[in-house]
Amino acid sequence: MENSRACYVLVFVMAAFASGVPNSDALDTSHEQETKVMEITKQSYIVYMDKSMKPEHFSLHQHWYTSLIDEVSGSNSDPAAMLYTYDTVTHGFAAKLTSTEAQAMENTDGCLAVFPDYVYRVHTTRTPDFLGLSSSHGLWPLSHYADDIIVGVLDTGIWPESKSFSDQGLTQVPARWKGECEMGTEFNASHCNNKLIGARFFLKGYEAKYGHVDEMENYRSPRDEGGHGTHTSSTAAGAEVPGSSLLGFAAGTARGIATKARLAVYKVCWPEECLSSDLLAGMEAAISDGVDLLSLSISDSRNLPYYKDAIAIGALGAIEKGVFVSCAAGNAGPIPSKIFNTAPWITTVGASTIDREFPAPVVLGNGKNYRGSSLYKGKTLGNGQLPLIYGKSASSNETAKFCLAGSLDSNRVSGKIVLCDLGGGEGTAEMGLVVRQAGGAGMIQANRLVDGEDLWTDCHFLPATKVDFKSGIEIKAYINRTKNPTATIKAEGATVVGKTRAPVVASFSSRGPNPLVPEILKPDLIAPGVNVLAAWSGHVSPTGLTSDKRRVDYNIISGTSMACPHVTGIAALILAVHSAWTPAAIKSALMTSSVPFDHSKRLISESVTALPADAFAIGAGHVNPSAALDPGLVYDADFDDYVSFLCSLNYTRSQIHILTRKASSCTRIHSQQPGDLNYPSFSVVFKPLNLVRALRRTVTNVGGAPCVYEVSMESPPGVNIIVEPRTLVFKEQNEKASYTVRFESKTASHNKSSGRQEFGQIWWKCVKGGTQVVRSPVAIVWE
Numbered sequence: 100m101e102n103s104r105a106c107y108v109l110v111f112v113m114a115a116f117a118s119g120v121p122n123s124d125a126l127d128t129s130h131e132q133e134t135k136v137m138e139i140t141k142q143s144y145i146v147y148m149d150k151s152m153k154p155e156h157f158s159l160h161q162h163w164y165t166s167l168i169d170e171v172s173g174s175n176s177d178p179a180a181m182l183y184t185y186d187t188v189t190h191g192f193a194a195k196l197t198s199t200e201a202q203a204m205e206n207t208d209g210c211l212a213v214f215p216d217y218v219y220r221v222h223t224t225r226t227p228d229f230l231g232l233s234s235s236h237g238l239w240p241l242s243h244y245a246d247d248i249i250v251g252v253l254d255t256g257i258w259p260e261s262k263s264f265s266d267q268g269l270t271q272v273p274a275r276w277k278g279e280c281e282m283g284t285e286f287n288a289s290h291c292n293n294k295l296i297g298a299r300f301f302l303k304g305y306e307a308k309y310g311h312v313d314e315m316e317n318y319r320s321p322r323d324e325g326g327h328g329t330h331t332s333s334t335a336a337g338a339e340v341p342g343s344s345l346l347g348f349a350a351g352t353a354r355g356i357a358t359k360a361r362l363a364v365y366k367v368c369w370p371e372e373c374l375s376s377d378l379l380a381g382m383e384a385a386i387s388d389g390v391d392l393l394s395l396s397i398s399d400s401r402n403l404p405y406y407k408d409a410i411a412i413g414a415l416g417a418i419e420k421g422v423f424v425s426c427a428a429g430n431a432g433p434i435p436s437k438i439f440n441t442a443p444w445i446t447t448v449g450a451s452t453i454d455r456e457f458p459a460p461v462v463l464g465n466g467k468n469y470r471g472s473s474l475y476k477g478k479t480l481g482n483g484q485l486p487l488i489y490g491k492s493a494s495s496n497e498t499a500k501f502c503l504a505g506s507l508d509s510n511r512v513s514g515k516i517v518l519c520d521l522g523g524g525e526g527t528a529e530m531g532l533v534v535r536q537a538g539g540a541g542m543i544q545a546n547r548l549v550d551g552e553d554l555w556t557d558c559h560f561l562p563a564t565k566v567d568f569k570s571g572i573e574i575k576a577y578i579n580r581t582k583n584p585t586a587t588i589k590a591e592g593a594t595v596v597g598k599t600r601a602p603v604v605a606s607f608s609s610r611g612p613n614p615l616v617p618e619i620l621k622p623d624l625i626a627p628g629v630n631v632l633a634a635w636s637g638h639v640s641p642t643g644l645t646s647d648k649r650r651v652d653y654n655i656i657s658g659t660s661m662a663c664p665h666v667t668g669i670a671a672l673i674l675a676v677h678s679a680w681t682p683a684a685i686k687s688a689l690m691t692s693s694v695p696f697d698h699s700k701r702l703i704s705e706s707v708t709a710l711p712a713d714a715f716a717i718g719a720g721h722v723n724p725s726a727a728l729d730p731g732l733v734y735d736a737d738f739d740d741y742v743s744f745l746c747s748l749n750y751t752r753s754q755i756h757i758l759t760r761k762a763s764s765c766t767r768i769h770s771q772q773p774g775d776l777n778y779p780s781f782s783v784v785f786k787p788l789n790l791v792r793a794l795r796r797t798v799t800n801v802g803g804a805p806c807v808y809e810v811s812m813e814s815p816p817g818v819n820i821i822v823e824p825r826t827l828v829f830k831e832q833n834e835k836a837s838y839t840v841r842f843e844s845k846t847a848s849h850n851k852s853s854g855r856q857e858f859g860q861i862w863w864k865c866v867k868g869g870t871q872v873v874r875s876p877v878a879i880v881w882e
């Protein structure tokens with residue numbers, strides 16, 4: 100099956116990395132313009148309803164919703180206008196309406212809000228060893244590899260033939276499972292087994308926007324067109340597959356994290372876009388089917404408030420049913436505050452490196468060597484030096500330095516190695532294609548300043564490598580001052596493990612402060628998301644390019660998309676051991692046990708600056724599965740706590756109703772502030788007349804034994820932290836105790852500190868009865 104969209108997911112991921120920031124603003128404007136043009140044509144909207152207002156003569160809420168569509172459409176009424184009705188994670192429906200009809204809908208009795216169908220996007224094996232998981236002891240054997248746990252993945256679908264989804268050695272499907280294997284293009288019930296226990300697809304919202312999805316364009320079934328969903332699903336819960344590699348790179352046993360957990364996939368991305376109406380429908384189905392956890396490597400890119408954000412709405416519905424939800428933080432780093440999926444009931448995951456590299460150094464004519472990284476497999480350039488040219492000099496066209504399509508003059512680049520800058524907005528494999536089409540022999544890609552030393556690596560079909568920002572500058576200077584500059588690329592297909600400092604925060608990983616609610620620290624934690632090997636769609640090339648005819652079973656890609664399913668898998672293992680824990684307790688365990696240090700016991704660093712990374716980059720730290728199993732204390736929270744949190748945001752009754760499916764009264768807890776949520780981390784915002792904040796926290800003893808905890812802290816230089824009491828005594832399991840933390844700015848005048856950020860931490864240590872350490876990061880901002 101050949102088609103032009105085949106590789107869009109990966110392509111988008113690469114392009115997003117290359118340009119640093121997904122081009123969200125451009126997307127926004129085109130969308131708004133579209134909305135204006137569509138006055139008479141219909142587009143999809145989500146209509147959120149107060150179900151308690153249903154008139155009695157409608158026996159079912161569906162009848163009421165249909166009658167409302169008829170009412171607002173009048174003679175324009177279309178029986179196909181209704182796309183979905185929602186009843187599990189929210190109340191309401193998605194429908195195709197004109198903008199006039201949508202306005203009329205907003206004024207009908209019982210309607211809480213009408214929002215357009217927003218666009219979401221996917222963010223694009225040594226990892227288990229790197230995370231300290233072992234088959235001889237600890238979390239894997241204790242959890243029985245999560246064999247009774249069902250992981251739901253909302254993504255681009257699945258390639259069911261991958262060995263990662265073999266059910267060898269697995270018992271029957273858990274009896275409580277209510278899901279199914281939906282039939283469609285090249286997919287039927289026989290593609291499911293005791294590993295892949297459910298597979299569905301949702302495309303009514305996508306089709307309302309783009310028209311009928313042709314079978315030549317994408318599988319009209321749960322089958323994965325681009326590979327992204329296959330990759331994330333196998334990372335969370337793929338079986339053990341010995342002898343896996345990408346073209347020989349990263350060879351070894353590929354394993355998901357929860358190797359025996361069951362998978363249910365919900366294809367909601369097609370593949371470049373995921374519509375909120377399809378996402379909500381997928382989340383509803385997953386929860387009704389009986390998943391235990393949900394993994395979403397997807398986000399919107401405009402930071403919608405939680406009551407407009409399908410993922411936040413669906414996730415709160417999931418949490419109420421006890422379903423843990425983890426999401427990717429986004430690939431918009433290192434720019435501050437471009438972080439997504441920030442609702443406190445979601446576990447938000449940033450990306451970090453592992454200690455595995457694919458070295459492909461550059462050697463210049465002057466004998467100088469530069470570290471490079473590549474997943475190129477094929478004929479090498481050998482030791483012979485080839486002429487070297489900077490793309491910028493290969494044409495008069497400004498875009499030539501980025502090696503964009505049509506920009507290179509083949510007379511000038513033919514037979515040469517071409518140096519190209521990242522950041523032109525094109526995927527890195529596409530840049531290689533441009534160089535090759537112009538007759539280039541090889542390609543060196545230079546990081547931008549914001550990419551720092553990150554050598555997240557791409558698959559190429561010509562000898563190519565990527566160098567860090569500083570090396571790029573030096574190579575350009577060499578080209579500039581040398582009459583006949585030459586180079587070679589030693590892309591020899593090596594995989595090197597354990598030699599590099601890791602984990603390091605990936606440059607692209609999205610950073611706090613949380614733009615929606617600065618008092619909730621995000622991301623929550625980081626996990627491996629750079630150069631991750633996992634299963635791939637069997638009919639698409641590793642570069643994602645249509646012109647690349649190679650086919651692979653496993654692929655190596657990078658993104659917070661890859662980090663999220665690691666945390667989902669670890670949460671599945673923890674849930675298998677602690678079946679009574681709430682999603683908030685699991686999240687707390689993951690956060691308070693995570694580590695701020697790398698494998699050489701230095702603070703985790705930033706790849707761009709090589710300086711220690713702060714809590715806006717790493718949250719609580721790098722996930723530490725074995726310690727998460729026995730966190731000692733947890734910061735628990737239930738649905739009502741999140742309702743109080745929504746009240747503290749001053750959301751209107753209707754807005755809260757959309758998220759909670761019921762009318763909530765906020766009066767009782769009106770004095771609350773967002774930071775009062777019982778969260779496992781602290782984010783304090785000092786304002787000009789508010790330089791003291793006092794927060795209360797409650798911890799629950801899950802350590803199983805009596806224990807005396809004592810508090811320690813590392814105060815930020817400009818802040819006094821006072822914790823009261825300093826000792827907490829627990830006599831029994833599940834006992835709760837509360838404490839208050841006072842944060843006092845040392846500078847009396849806010850003006851001097853305005854814009855400053857400082858960091859610290861607070862930890863409770865079991866000093867009698869155990870050894871657990873319960874650590875919370877502290878972030879302070881003087882607004």
Ligand SMILES: *[C@@H]1O[C@H](CO)[C@@H](O)[C@H](O)[C@H]1NC(C)=O
Nearest residue numbers: 282284285286287288289290
């Ligand atoms: C389901 O798909 C398999 C594999 O493609 C095929 O062999 C089988 O005949 C199909 N079954 C049905 C009922 O269509």
Ligand SMILES: *[C@@H]1O[C@H](CO)[C@@H](O)[C@H](O)[C@H]1NC(C)=O
Nearest residue numbers: 496497498499503504505506
């Ligand atoms: C420069 O290259 C771009 C493609 O990268 C192309 O769209 C544009 O037309 C070119 N401009 C000129 C002046 O050739």
Ligand SMILES: *[C@@H]1O[C@H](CO)[C@@H](O)[C@H](O)[C@H]1NC(C)=O
Nearest residue numbers: 489491492575576578579580
């Ligand atoms: C090469 O050097 C000259 C003079 O030092 C400078 O003006 C020019 O910008 C440089 N060109 C490149 C491509 O670095």
Ligand SMILES: *[C@@H]1O[C@H](CO)[C@@H](O)[C@H](O)[C@H]1NC(C)=O
Nearest residue numbers: 746747748749750771772773
């Ligand atoms: C909510 O409103 C109260 C009262 O006007 C105000 O003090 C508080 O800062 C507001 N909270 C947020 C998060 O906007």
Ligand SMILES: *[C@@H]1O[C@H](CO)[C@@H](O)[C@H](O)[C@H]1NC(C)=O
Nearest residue numbers: 787788847848849850851853
């Ligand atoms: C802080 O700065 C603002 C303007 O920058 C000024 O109006 C105000 O008086 C200053 N406040 C103090 C306490 O210095």
